[in-house]
Amino acid sequence: MIKRRRRRQVDKGAPKWMVTFSDMMTLILVFFILLFSMSVVDAQKFRAIAESFQQRQIFEFLPSAIEFDNTAEEREGDRQDPFEDGQFxxxxxxxxxxxxxxxxxxxxxxxxxxxxxxxxxxxxxxxxxxxxxxxxxxxxxxxxxxxxxxxxxxxxxxxxxxxxxxxxxxxxxxxxxxxxxxxxxxxxxxxxxxxxxxxxxxxxxxxxxxxxxxxxxxxxxxxxxxxxxxxxxxxxxxxxxxxxxxxxxxxxxx
Structure with missing residues (x-):
């Protein structure tokens, strides 16, 4: 009686190493997100960066994700010269x-x-x-x-x-x-x-x-x-x- 060779079963989907690699990358991503969330963000620099994106012509058709109380022109007028307040x-x-x-x-x-x-x-x-x-x-x-x-x-x-x-x-x-x-x-x-x-x-x-x-x-x-x-x-x-x-x-x- 002739024995039939069993065909090797080929696993479908991604290789097993890729699953492990994906888990590792996900953990690293979560780690850096946690570091960023615990860091101190300079509010003024963040607003300046957001405003620079808002002023870019390429983004003119998109509204800013950050709401400002006044426009850039009004804020510019509010800035005081350090030599005008008499501190020196x-x-x-x-x-x-x-x-x-x-x-x-x-x-x-x-x-x-x-x-x-x-x-x-x-x-x-x-x-x-x-x-x-x-x-x-x-x-x-x-x-x-x-x-x-x-x-x-x-x-x-x-x-x-x-x-x-x-x-x-x-x-x-x-x-x-x-x-x-x-x-x-x-x-x-x-x-x-x-x-x-x-x-x-x-x-x-x-x-x-x-x-x-x-x-x-x-x-x-x-x-x-x-x-x-x-x-x-x-x-x-x-x-x-x-x-x-x-x-x-x-x-x-x-």
Whole structure:
């Protein structure tokens, strides 16, 4: 009797591996949806993106999925100039664009007329106008109390800042010699205290918005010269005042 060979039964539909693969992709999709749902969405950016799609000519025949209380033209009219509300003072309101070259020239002339060029320098880089004050100009060694000799220059800086709206960053720097006192356990505390002292003096003496200022203490991490001699150590002990250029990219991080 001849045995008949059984034909192999061919499974219909998609291969089995594809089912497993589809399950995995579905789980990954659900995972990312959950991450997105738990993230914080910036409402203003979302509205701006939605408005940009609404203004596209290709979508003019479709209504926006987001309802707005007023039109784009009305919202544009509602936007206020930050220099019109007086938050930077009357002088700042009159001068939205500051001539950084003229500002630098005025500071340099003041330094030359008052013989302060040995302890203070004024330059300009991509951040804005940079004022470097050596330690001996501002403080006693290992202290953060401003000396009376520094007041005339700080008065000039405060007067200039009252007339312009620019952001200001004050940096404190030390040399590499360690310090360990009750008030300043390390160079970090000393450099931060010196930057804060300069800002506190400006805010207490002049009509300035505290939101314009940033204090940073770098300790001995950013020397301008190697700490290999007495002169170099003295050079590295400094306070830097950066009057930010409004067009600078660094101004966005303030």
């Amino acid at each position: 003072g009357e002088s700042g309101a009159e001068t939205a664009e500051v001539n950084m070259d003229a500002l630098l020239a005025e500071v340099q002339n003041f330094l030359e007329e008052n013989n302060l060029t040995e302890g203070i320098s004024a330059t300009r880089d991509d951040r804005g106008v940079v004022l470097v004050l050596q330690e001996r100009t501002l403080f006693e060694t290992a202290e953060a109390d401003i000396l009376p000799e520094a007041l005339p220059f700080l008065e000039k800086v405060g007067t200039l800042l009252e007339a312009i709206p620019n952001m200001v960053k004050v940096e404190g720097h030390t040399d590499s010699r360690p310090i360990s006192t009750f008030r300043y356990p390390s160079n970090w505390e000393l450099s931060g205290a010196r930057a804060s002292s300069v800002i506190r003096h400006l805010l207490d003496t002049y009509d300035l918005d505290p939101k314009r200022f940033v204090a940073t203490g770098y300790g001995d991490t950013r020397p301008v010269v190697p700490n290999t001699s007495v002169e170099n150590l003295q050079t590295n002990r400094r306070v830097v005042i950066v009057i930010s250029d409004p067009n600078s990219e660094d101004n966005q991080t303030f």
